[in-house]
Amino acid sequence: MDSIREQVKQIFLRVFDDLKPEEFSFDKKNFEYERWDSLAHMRLIIEIEEEMGITFDTEAVIGIESVADIVKLIEQIMKGTDR
Numbered sequence: 001m002d003s004i005r006e007q008v009k010q011i012f013l014r015v016f017d018d019l020k021p022e023e024f025s026f027d028k029k030n031f032e033y034e035r036w037d038s039l040a041h042m043r044l045i046i047e048i049e050e051e052m053g054i055t056f057d058t059e060a061v062i063g064i065e066s067v068a069d070i071v072k073l074i075e076q077i078m079k080g081t082d083r
Contacts, residue, residue, distance in 0.1 A: 004074050011051060012067055015044045026068040048074070 005026065013019060016035055030036040036044075045061050048054070048070065054077050064070055 004078070005071055007052065008048065008067060008071055008074065011047050012044065015040060015047055024067075026071065027066055029065050044070075054078075 009024060009026075013021060013024060016033065018035070019033070030041070041061075041064070045056060045064075049056060052074065054074065056073060056077070060073050064073070
């Protein structure tokens with residue numbers, strides 16, 4: 001099974017299909033990606049939830065500013081500490 005980071009990266013690159021893999025960074029902020037608007041944000045979250053079988057807390061989703069934030073939230077969910 002792929003690591004959480006790799007799974008999230010692959011989902012991100014599917015959602016943002018015009019992005020080249022070398023343009024991707026876990027630490028890049030959402031506003032640094034041209035297409036990461038509110039609609040893309042929700043599509044990304046839904047794709048991750050469906051593929052990984054998890055559910056994010058609404059407040060946590062609003063606070064996501066980078067892919068690294070998403071990975072951290074998933075790790076917390078997997079450990080049973082979703083905050």
